[in-house]
Amino acid sequence: MLAVVKKPHIEVRAHRIPGALIIFMQETYKPENVEIKNEESTSWEETDLFKIRFDDSTPGEMIFASRDMRGWSLAALAEKLGKSAHYVSDLENGRRPVSRKMAVALGKIFECDSAIFFEFS
Known part of the structure; x- marks a missing residue:
């Protein structure tokens, strides 16, 4: 998986990125500034991780x-x-x-x- 914050440029690469980290990135840098990709090129909203909240990690x-x-x-x-x-x-x-x-x-x-x-x- 790859999570990218466009500005400031931050990349996180891992086999699994915890939902807590993704939510933190979206809350800190605004959701429209964060792009999430997985190996299958499925949209972020279609992944199971999209449904994970901070408390669930x-x-x-x-x-x-x-x-x-x-x-x-x-x-x-x-x-x-x-x-x-x-x-x-x-x-x-x-x-x-x-x-x-x-x-x-x-x-x-x-x-x-x-x-x-x-x-x-």
């Missing part, structure tokens, strides 16, 4: 997207965290909850607000 989706946007493998992130690739996979796929300590560690590694890795329900 899971911590695992946010970990995957953050890792994927940097081109890091599971093993690379696991090494940075001092964990196994299996552990990181469990986090990404929702088989293991993200603890407060892990969310803080992810925030430091990805240089972002650790709150995006918390489950607020």
Whole structure:
């Protein structure tokens, strides 16, 4: 997938772009200034991600997207965290909850607000 903000020029490329990131881009830079494309060249409105709201992005989706946007493998992130690739996979796929300590560690590694890795329900 590719998300592009026309002005200022920002490109986000990832296999999956979380709905939270797309909504943030649209709210920050106006929807008409944001262009979304996927591999099949289907219009953004026809994709499943169009229907996802910020609250629907899971911590695992946010970990995957953050890792994927940097081109890091599971093993690379696991090494940075001092964990196994299996552990990181469990986090990404929702088989293991993200603890407060892990969310803080992810925030430091990805240089972002650790709150995006918390489950607020």
